[in-house]
Amino acid sequence: xxxxxxxxxxxxxxxxxxxxxxxxxxxxxxxxxxxxxxxxxxxxxxxxxxxxxxxxxxxxxxxxxxxxxxxxxxxxxxxxxxxxxxxxxxxxxxxxxxxxxxxxxxxxxxxx
Amino acid sequence: xxxxxxxxxxxxxxxxxxxxxxxxxxxxxxxxxxxxxxxxxxxxxxxxxxxxxxxxxxxxxxxxxxxxxxxxxxxxxxxxxxxxxxxxxxxxxxxxxxxxxxxxxxxxxxxxxxxx
Numbered sequence: 001x002x003x004x005x006x007x008x009x010x011x012x013x014x015x016x017x018x019x020x021x022x023x024x025x026x027x028x029x030x031x032x033x034x035x036x037x038x039x040x041x042x043x044x045x046x047x048x049x050x051x052x053x054x055x056x057x058x059x060x061x062x063x064x065x066x067x068x069x070x071x072x073x074x075x076x077x078x079x080x081x082x083x084x085x086x087x088x089x090x091x092x093x094x095x096x097x098x099x100x101x102x103x104x105x106x107x108x109x110x111x112x
Numbered sequence: 113x114x115x116x117x118x119x120x121x122x123x124x125x126x127x128x129x130x131x132x133x134x135x136x137x138x139x140x141x142x143x144x145x146x147x148x149x150x151x152x153x154x155x156x157x158x159x160x161x162x163x164x165x166x167x168x169x170x171x172x173x174x175x176x177x178x179x180x181x182x183x184x185x186x187x188x189x190x191x192x193x194x195x196x197x198x199x200x201x202x203x204x205x206x207x208x209x210x211x212x213x214x215x216x217x218x219x220x221x222x223x224x225x226x227x228x
Binding site (some may be wrong): 031033035040041042043044045048050056058059070088090092098100101102103105106108 | 116145147149155156157159162164203205207209214215216218219220221
């Protein structure tokens with residue numbers, strides 16, 4: 001089954017404790033991206049990757065890091081999480097530039 | 113400036129009735145794509161329908177149709193014969209070439225509640 005897999009589904013952590021949210025897709029998509037969703041703001045892009053070893057900032061990259069060492073994986077790293085990073089995070093991938101995005105099931109992160 | 117505007121924070125519809133969710137967009141590009149996604153209470157994002165800017169016909173997918181009015185820059189989602197399972201958050205989104213095809217810009221969403 002074609003899918004984007006994110007883990008974990010829920011995560012509670014404390015300020016300053018490094019964490020990684022994993023994302024993997026099995027559709028051989030070159031493009032992958034991370035979004036955060038906040039009430040009243042919709043979804044905003046954090047980082048995206050056009051291919052292996054090619055990543056770039058989205059609209060809200062501060063406080064986040066990504067890497068793309070393999071085509072299928074695109075982890076999101078929070079080196080020193082802060083409470084304002086409490087949000088619902090989505091990983092997504094797509095084939096062509098005007099193709100739909102396939103989304104993971106989301107990671108609800110709470111930073112205390 | 114907002115690229116995608118959804119002016120209805122919440123909508124109610126009677127079961128089996130049709131409902132229109134509004135979406136207007138802002139772009140200076142001629143080539144762009146418009147998307148609608150559904151987010152049920154479980155949280156996942158479900159793709160519903162796509163409209164390309166050069167598509168001459170309005171897109172349809174089952175009970176979903178997109179009322180595309182290019183001159184007015186609107187891309188309203190029409191859901192016919194509403195079902196209880198349609199209760200969810202609905203997001204309109206756009207990708208254009210001017211600001212780079214690497215981002216999908218989302219509106220703030222409309223929460224639809226279907227009343228039995």
